[in-house]
Amino acid sequence: MIDFEPSELAETIEENGEGASLISVLEEIQARYRYLPQAAMVLVSERFGVPLSQVYSVATFYHSFSLTPRGKHTISVCTGTACHVRGAVQVLNRLETTLDVQPNETTRDRQFTLETVNCLGCCALGPVVVLDNEYEGQVTTKKVDKLLKRAMRQAGGEQ
Ligand code: FES
Incomplete structure (x- = not known):
């Protein structure tokens, strides 16, 4: 903390x-x-x-400033129309459940901040998730689990 x-x-x-x-x-x-x-x-x-x-x-x-604590890692889920019709809601639900946060909230251990964004301009890859500026396309709930595992491993190693 x-x-x-x-x-x-x-x-x-x-x-x-x-x-x-x-x-x-x-x-x-x-x-x-x-x-x-x-x-x-x-x-x-x-x-x-x-x-x-x-x-x-x-x-x-300025968007770069936050008045509430932010996590070490930021996970953004695109909820634009193209991503929405391709399953962004399920992806977002999985992240909310696993991290136990809602969009614009940070996990209690301050490792992750979850947010939603509108169209990232790569709709053909939808649903799109951005983890610390790395874009992941065609994200499924399974892929979310893998992404989180990888990020948690990194987070664990960065204490
Ligand atoms: S709607 Fe998600 S990238 Fe365009």
């Missing part, structure tokens, strides 16, 4: 230099914790002397 340490924020800001931009510090926090803890945003607001609402506005504008 990763917990936010306020003292580390000062280090993060120092590492980014005096002239660091608000975005670069938020990026560093996101990279370190895989999300932007509320306490971190409050400290950033104080450090930069800008309203907290401005920090939130930046944090929610």
Whole structure:
């Protein structure tokens, strides 16, 4: 479990230099914790002397920032029309059941975040699942099991 340490924020800001931009510090926090803890945003607001609402506005504008904890691995299921008619729902159900999460949730051990996306532009391969930027096409529930086993093995080895 990763917990936010306020003292580390000062280090993060120092590492980014005096002239660091608000975005670069938020990026560093996101990279370190895989999300932007509320306490971190409050400290950033104080450090930069800008309203907290401005920090939130930046944090929610960019898709790369998350306000909730993210897993070490991201699994995205395409639920666009072509993937939907080819079985994306069954694939998604299998992932939800196995990981015990709903879309946009992260497993308790913070290993996996499950999300859904609309058309990835490779409809002929549907249903498509993306695991940490690696595309898997024609995914079945059996293939989901294999994918998860592989990812869990990797996750186990990366502790
Ligand atoms: S609908 Fe899934 S890739 Fe287009």
